[in-house]
Amino acid sequence: MSEKVEQExxxxxxxxxxxLGIVMWDKLEEIFDAVESGKRxxxxxxxxxxxxxxxxxxxxxWKLKMTTDSMVVTTASSHTQVKRxxxxxxxxxxxxxxxxxxxxxxxxxxxxxxxHYAIGISPTLPENAQGFHAERMLIVVDEATGVSRDIMNAxxxxxxxxxxxxxxxxxxxxxxxxxxxxxxxxxxxxVQISALDHPNIAGKxxxxxxxxxxxxxxxxxxxxxxxxxxxxxWSYEVEPGSKDSFIFNAxxxxxxxxxxxxxxxEWSTESGEGFIPMHQVHRSLEINEERGIKTMGIDIAxxxxxxxxxxxxxxxxxxxxxxxxxxxLLDIADKAESFYKxxxxxxxxxxxxxxxxxxxILKSRAIPCHPVxxxxxxxxxxxxxxxxxxxxxxxxxxxxxxxxxxxxxxLLDDHKFHQEITAIRIxxxxxxxxxxxxxxxxxxxxxxxxxxxxxxxxxxxxxxxEERKRAQDEIVYxx
Numbered sequence: 001m002s003e004k005v006e007q008e009x010x011x012x013x014x015x016x017x018x019x020l021g022i023v024m025w026d027k028l029e030e031i032f033d034a035v036e037s038g039k040r041x042x043x044x045x046x047x048x049x050x051x052x053x054x055x056x057x058x059x060x061x062w063k064l065k066m067t068t069d070s071m072v073v074t075t076a077s078s079h080t081q082v083k084r085x086x087x088x089x090x091x092x093x094x095x096x097x098x099x100x101x102x103x104x105x106x107x108x109x110x111x112x113x114x115x116h117y118a119i120g121i122s123p124t125l126p127e128n129a130q131g132f133h134a135e136r137m138l139i140v141v142d143e144a145t146g147v148s149r150d151i152m153n154a155x156x157x158x159x160x161x162x163x164x165x166x167x168x169x170x171x172x173x174x175x176x177x178x179x180x181x182x183x184x185x186x187x188x189x190x191v192q193i194s195a196l197d198h199p200n201i202a203g204k205x206x207x208x209x210x211x212x213x214x215x216x217x218x219x220x221x222x223x224x225x226x227x228x229x230x231x232x233x234w235s236y237e238v239e240p241g242s243k244d245s246f247i248f249n250a251x252x253x254x255x256x257x258x259x260x261x262x263x264x265x266e267w268s269t270e271s272g273e274g275f276i277p278m279h280q281v282h283r284s285l286e287i288n289e290e291r292g293i294k295t296m297g298i299d300i301a302x303x304x305x306x307x308x309x310x311x312x313x314x315x316x317x318x319x320x321x322x323x324x325x326x327x328x329l330l331d332i333a334d335k336a337e338s339f340y341k342x343x344x345x346x347x348x349x350x351x352x353x354x355x356x357x358x359x360x361i362l363k364s365r366a367i368p369c370h371p372v373x374x375x376x377x378x379x380x381x382x383x384x385x386x387x388x389x390x391x392x393x394x395x396x397x398x399x400x401x402x403x404x405x406x407x408x409x410x411l412l413d414d415h416k417f418h419q420e421i422t423a424i425r426i427x428x429x430x431x432x433x434x435x436x437x438x439x440x441x442x443x444x445x446x447x448x449x450x451x452x453x454x455x456x457x458x459x460x461x462x463x464x465x466e467e468r469k470r471a472q473d474e475i476v477y478x479x
Contacts, residue, residue, distance in 0.1 A: 009066060012036045016058040019097045023218045027193045028055055035059055035165065039189045043182060044169040046193040047265040049222035052169045056140050057089035059167065063138045064110060064118045065099050071134035072118035073158065077146025079122040083108055086142045087120045123147050129154035135161035144168040145177040152178045172260070172267045173426070180267065194265045195222045196248070224249075227263065233387075234258040236405045256280075256405075257426075274424045276397070280404050281418050287410040291315040295466075296339055297458030298349035299451045300332060300358055301325070308332050311455035312344060318412040318459075321452055329354065333361035340367050348372055348462030350454065370465040372396070372458060378433075381464050390435040396457040397424060397436060403460060411456075420446065420453035 012032045016022040028051065034042050046052045060072045074090075076082045087108045094100055094110065104111055108120030121128045129151050139155050141147055159166055170179045182188050195201055199215040200223050227248060235253045238245050244255040246264070253259065257275055260268035292315030301308045310322040324335060336358065340347060351359050351371030359371040374396075378389035382398055389395040400421075403409045411417075423446050427437040443449050 077143035420450035
């Protein structure tokens with residue numbers, strides 16, 4: 001072991017449990033054993049709510065407290081994550097346990113001496129991650145799939161000492177990331193954490209001597225109630241024995257990308273697809289038709305190369321698209337009015353850029369419509385404590401995804417449309433708000449604009465907007 005400060009040395013597990021009040025269970029013990037045994041490169045691939053951030057904070061505080069002249073450098077997927085999550089926990093632990101003098105602790109900095117400190121840095125510039133050198137260096141990266149390779153490489157340039165250690169913790173949400181590549185390098189120690197193994201879910205911990213010891217509920221961690229709430233949103237029930245399924249509460253659930261990442265702590269076999277996988281699209285084709293409310297979505301062409309596409313739903317059933325290649329906004333408005341008079345009374349259209357002209361024309365003709373700006377803030381129809389959206393575009397696509405998972409809609413059997421809807425990927429699925437990949441990147445990969453997909457999500461989103469409008473109108477009426 002490295003040189004210690006002039007105080008009684010406390011092993012990491014004892015330090016975490018007795019001084020910081022962390023409830024120990026087998027996966028935390030595995031992480032702490034890997035750190036204390038001196039493993040240089042450690043990966044923590046985890047589900048949501050397993051306590052990895054609290055564990056990382058405990059490791060940082062222990063290293064700074066127990067090791068002379070140690071230097072602890074931390075970062076995360078954003079500076080907000082650094083300050084709020086990881087350093088929020090570091091500060092709380094340090095203050096509650098009186099580990100350091102109050103004057104030594106600031107928002108993202110604990111300074112013992114000029115050569116002995118812990119710091120949280122922003123992940124925006126590689127220069128921020130350079131220039132830290134100590135024999136006993138600890139580098140900790142939380143939400144590591146959201147940190148660029150440039151930042152990672154800059155951080156690793158500091159790990160030159162023989163006692164240096166690097167710890168990356170993450171949800172397995174992006175195969176185009178440094179942690180995914182690191183797992184396949186073969187020289188990292190990996191700890192995987194599944195929610196199904198957590199004592200709050202499993203209910204007991206199997207001890208090495210063959211006995212079973214019951215662990216008290218870990219407050220704030222993953223719970224059976226959380227799983228029961230989120231599974232219908234992230235997955236759907238399948239027949240027993242179905243491929244890529246698992247059991248919870250005596251029901252069989254599909255291992256979707258979100259379930260794999262957020263519940264099982266696994267890389268999804270669907271990671272190469274869009275977040276709406278093809279099997280989900282095909283499943284919708286088998287749903288019985290239920291005609292009802294008619295809604296229409298209009299994705300308006302930005303240039304002569306693109307098409308303006310109209311998507312239609314009659315009740316739960318999607319009908320064939322109508323496409324027109326024109327830059328004339330009056331022609332588009334005339335066609336929209338024609339469909340409106342045929343009974344497609346709920347209209348939602350792309351109001352971004354030139355689309356605003358069509359909105360203005362329809363309103364001048366007293367035709368009600370819902371203009372949607374893809375880049376505007378999400379309204380919050382689908383928000384939960386575990387899921388929020390960066391913009392309206394993400395909210396619309398997740399709305400469609402939710403309806404597919406709940407078997408609420410029957411999509412059109414259209415190969416070109418299926419290519420588009422399954423090509424769209426999540427750019428960010430970490431603790432920050434959900435964000436879809438840049439549309440220009442998608443167009444390069446797909447070879448065209450996803451006009452049919454955009455029109456489809458607009459049509460379904462129009463129902464949400466109409467319900468919201470009617471609810472607001474009722475409030476005004478009764479006031």
